[in-house]
Amino acid sequence: MDAVAPARREPQPAARPSRTEAEPQEPGPAPAASADEAAEEQQAITVTGTRISGFTAPTPVTSLNQADLQAKAASTVADLLDDVPQLRINQNIGKSSEPVGASNADLRGLGTQRTLLLIDGRRVAFTDPAGTIDTNIVPVALISSIEIVTGGASAAYGSDAVAGVVNFMLDKNLKGLKLDLSYGESVYDDHHRPAISAAYGIGLLDDRLHLTVAADYMHNDGQTAQGTRPWGDDKTALLTNPAYTATNGQPRLLIANNSRFTQMTAGGVLTRAIGLQIAQRLGFPAGTGVQFGPGGTVIPFNYGTNIGGTYMTGGDGATLVDEGNILPEIERITGYAGMRYELSDKVTMFADFLYSRVNVLSDLSPNRDDAGFTVRNDNAYLPSAVRIAMAAQGVSSITVGRMNFEDQTSLFDNATDVKRLTFGLEGSFGNGWRWDVSAQISRNSYESISYYNRIANRWTLGLDAVTNPATGQPICRALLNNPNPTAAQDPYGDIRNCVPINPFGAGSINQAALNYYRGTSWTRSRQEQDVFAANLSGSPFRTWAGDVKFAVGAEYRREKTSLTSDADSALRRWRSINSQPFAGEFTVKEGYAEVVVPLANGVAWADNLDLNGAIRYTDYELSGGVTTWKVGASYSPxxxxRFRATLSRDIRAPNNYELFQRGNQVISAIVDPRTNISRPTLQITSGNTALVPERADTLTAGVIFQPGFLPGLRASIDYYRIAIKQAISTIAPQSIVDYCNQGRTEFCSGVVRDPATQNITQINVIPFNADSLKTSGVDVELQYRFQLFGGQLSLRGLANYVAEISTTSNGITNDFVGLVGLAPPPVGLPEWRFNLDANYAVGPWKLGVGYRYVDGGKFDTRFNITTLDLIDNTVPGRGYVDLNASYKLNSAVELYGRVENLFNVDPPITPNSIATPTVANSPFYDRRGAYFVIGGRIRL
Structure with a gap:
């Protein structure tokens, strides 16, 4: 969407505290307002969160200007935004089927889909089929500032601006060349990151034509295992406690080191129940099981302690804990070309094109059989000692668990391509009236390739190998019984091509078997967005206090998502992922109006008083019409x-993925409350076309203090409250199981159990408009600039206090303030986050020090309420010190350096229970360790 270009700004009393900025200035008298603000008096400005510029907006806005961006020495948008306490940058680090490597902005912890991303005031199209936006696509080379609206803005910008807006402003008036080269690496000599960015702008035809081009490249080799860190090499995982009962005082879960799989090894191990019996028949020591060593030799399997369904402490089980990812490998290329041409003194034509490609490589765990596979007593590869023991025990089959390292580590290779063309006209007429018409065409593609996946049916057929009586060689039972299957019996050639698989002993699976059952699955999607918009703004008349400012506009938007996948995925034949093809499309028509009415200016009781109101009507093709609105006031006695307050109604409409997705599947650990045993469980997620837009009521109120007696000091404090009704949510699979077990029968239809064993075999998950979300808290910002020893010292502090962030589902409310131990879902936030920065500029030097603090809290705020879930449910906070410095060799060349997490502070240990557990699972704390960046800038 395009923000309305404003009329010339009238002089305002004092500065605009709604865009609090802290840009270091060259030595000189400390100004009452920043250099940026002084420039705004001379040219048009854009204020995010409102369609009207030239007044002090009542909605809080946090800004990062060019000096802030340079001090960060950032190569990605995630680096730039990581220090904003109201934001959480969610990055999928791998070991998952979601868009790996994507960095998604999440304001207030309300979910990435409720934060609207803009580039130059225009909406950014989704970059993946799930309906999220990877901030890696933004061209860092051209970012001139970032404005973050920390309150609802749907009346101004439409759907998704429930938690707020992040607007990336690009430098389209650049003249000359900017070049930036840098290199970063961690103190552990990994995460090597070379980066280069360049931008060039030139004015032609007497400066009526302005051309801008830019490109940047970044490669982070990432893909570092947590076992390379001192805090990550103890094989820590979250275990179920087998000794737990509701009344014996034992905790339900344990966080323990030296965690190993209870029933998986590289060569195979009998599952515990049958393993103990067969071991006794084999004469093994009491309490041991049976595993298969090199060449299929039968040897004892030693159990550890705390023996659960997935993990135990110690023992002979395999482990993947050391392989948990810290970051994936990311390579990014972006390119930008822009043109502005003055057709006349009153009309300008503009066009720009953005291209971005982000490649991400991440690994998953090798194919595995947590719950085991069945081996019959006539299996061709079954060691004779076990066959004899089975006969003595009177069993005809056994269950074997195995880590199939022969399959190689599964790899995710993801690529995101973004193509975004914007063009239009803008101009002015009359006394300060401005207009624009624009079109925006986005065609984004996403591809995810999963290497070394496994076709489940072929694995099962190959394992069921018997001896061919005609040859004495192993053969698949299905092929022996049906050597010439019909097309109906064998539509995919699984039987005709079957290769017997020997699972006994590490390295026993040969290449022919691997070629039979192992392969590559893929998902490709295309996200299309077309936006056509027209805006008009100006001042229709004056009141006694000044010009009434007015803006009106209309927009048409089309959103389309189409997803395809390989044939085996469509048929759900792979062990994991199995993306299901779907296509969905909807259109949106909307119109808005906004007005600012000055009521007082320079009178005895008010230095300034403005009222701001906006209304937008949106007609969704699928769910009908909805009205959003905003009222606000700004008062300076x-x-x-200055006091400011805003009340608004905001919305988020369901995206194509939430509406139309078809039965995608993942496998992850689920704890069955009936047994307290964790098992890998299939989860099927699908869309819901009956979804309607969710609605939010947002209140912000604050005060800004800028004393005239102390130039350079500004402070603001703002309260916020957001309440979302009909929230679109997908209940976490574990919660579906827990709710069903608690007697909430509406969830039991989503839990599928095996009729014989009563084990959970599948969980069905769909989104619905059933939740309520609430959050409230306080934002504080303080900055002070003053002269010191011939230079200028700039101090800035940003803080966020969260009083509530809760969900209410089916009458049950959970508050997640202080939930910092788990990655989402569920949503959780630290109670406190704050950043303190001091930057000193003198002569050619700029020096800076920053301190970031993330509060601690609980591993899970729902723990230890009605049961003892963990002995210690607390998570300590962390503080990080950063340093930055730069030196200008001359007017054109500057050298710089930065250190993040100077003292190499370790993250708190907050593990999860998946097969490749993340030891430091919280998204809030630094896992990379001390990180060093050096670089140089050239400006010609």
């Missing part, structure tokens, strides 16, 4: 003090 004296120039040094």
């Amino acid at each position: 004296v120039p040094d003090l």
